[in-house]
Amino acid sequence: MTTLPAHTEKKLGLAIDLDTCVGCHACVISCKEWNTSNYGAPLSDIDAYGAEPMGTFLNRVHTFEVKADGSNAQTVHFPKSCLHCEDAPCVTVCPTGASYKRSEDGIVLVNEVDCMGCGLCAWACPYGARELDKVEGVMKKCTLCVDRIYNKNIPEEDRVPSCVRTCPAGARHFGDFADPQSSVSKLAAERGGLVLMEAQGTKPVNRYLPPRPKADVTNTAQIDIPNPYLKPASSKPDGFLGWLDNALEKI
């Protein structure tokens, strides 16, 4: 059913830390690995070793440069997967009923058995979170690893999304945003979690934690940029030359 639930019991989603993400793309790879071999059709690659390799991914990492007037530019790595929007336009446009939002936890999914591959949901998503698989002809998107988070067959510490489990920097956090006491809600509150493209009215669940303010490296009076912690090198030679120097001075 492509009408949206009026209310979801939980709002499961990700808090993504733009301060700690190092842009290693490990989450991209682990997401692809998990999702190509589990829920739904595999994620195809086309011309993988050719001139224009293309493939389906549910998670991508962009890298931006941000620069304010008079300060240094700063690099921000920006992982992007489905934001599991509360007012998900991708769901309501779907003509077949393949796209839906779960009332129990708010996860937005595609039932591939019903999808006709019209691509309209990808048009409706402002964030580029849906990709039509070239080989299977059905729509693929982040499942919030629904087949991991409730999976009693895997160890408890693995019952989080694959991208979250993999991230070596701990930049992706998974939890319930409906619960104000959850770790992700607290993180978002403390760090001023960002909502992407708010004017689209999609009400994303995922939050982006903005980069923390950087030290002012342009103020050279405070910091010796090349060697902040080294003592100034002695101008006097040591060793044999030092002895010679001393001896000659004494003459």
Added chain:
Amino acid sequence: MHPAPSVIIFTSLSGLGFGLMAWLGFGFPPVSGMIAFWFFLIAYVLAVGGLLASVFHLGNPKNSIKAFSQWRSSWLSREGIMAVVSLLVMAIYAIGLIFLEQRWQVVGWVGAAFSLITIYTTSMIYGQMKTVPRWNMSLTPPLFLLYALAGGALLAGQIFPAILLLVALTVLQYISWQIGDARFEQAHHTIETATGLGNLGKVRLLESPHSSPNYLLKEMVHIVGRKHAQKLRIISIVLLGIVPAVILVLVPFNHMLAGIAVLSHLVGLFVSRWLFFAEAEHVVGLYYDKR
């Protein structure tokens, strides 16, 4: 947006087909028998041909039957249902006219109304897309309806209404381009709002997430074709409205010239639909620093 031939043919031809059907339903021209057969054949070939072309846009067409199920929320689903209803109602009306020499005018009116509703639902597939500000405006439905009514009048041989509608269409298309050009800016979507990083400074893409294009870029960030957009707009508007209107006004009716007017309109229509897609900027391009 990628100007895929399947969607251009779909919106152009089915619009024309349902436009002609609306005129026939309202009883213009008041045909019956064999002549009615030919008119309805043209309308059905265009409408059904357009709908079939849209199937080529699907990755998994075997599920297309399911597209009739989500009319509560989906404009595409409503479009499919309305198209089938219009075709069925008009079939009853057509059978009466062609084989029984009966004019069931009420059925014709209902069929015509459904044909117009079908065109409206088609327009809303695009008009609802907040992600494409150029489409997401109140002018999109009237524009689609005017295209269908003007083209339909031309095909139905309704000379005087056709002239008026073609002139109106030319004006409305021009206005839509002018207003559409400003829509993206008015929607206030920038790479800064897309990333949420605006309060830290000016944002630009440093490294793309992938080294060659992906589905998103191929489908939604079509930039190459826009170079000649201005020239194509002029070509389109001249062929679409001005040439056919001038032919109809200046030359006493003859089939040869009417054919040229229709052909000119058709080419202009295809060019303008190509532009409708090629010029439409999707907000996802912002994540790639592209519009």
